[in-house]
Amino acid sequence: MCSARGCxxxxxxxxxxxxxxxxxxxxxxxxxxxxxxxxxLEEFLSLRGFLRDTVRTGEPA
Structure with a gap:
């Protein structure tokens, strides 16, 4: 389930x-x-310098 609040x-x-x-x-x-x-969510993490990458769920880590 999506991590966005209320979603x-x-x-x-x-x-x-x-x-x-x-x-x-x-x-x-x-x-x-x-x-x-x-x-x-990517923008939120990027603005803080936290985002490393985004992949489709189910792809290898």
Whole structure:
């Protein structure tokens, strides 16, 4: 299910991120997103310098 607040759509994207102040460089946290919220969540993470990459769900890590 999408990580956007209040969204109940199926997630099709995995946004892999980390906070460099808290996590080691190889650590990846994951938010999942539907098509409607992918861009918004990517922008949120990118503005903070956290976004590392985005892949379709089900792709190898």
């Amino acid at each position: 109940r759509q199926a997630a099709v994207w995995a946004l892999r991120w980390n906070n460099p102040k808290l996590h080691t460089p190889e650590r990846r946290k994951i938010w999942v997103a539907c098509d409607d919220h992918r861009e918004h």
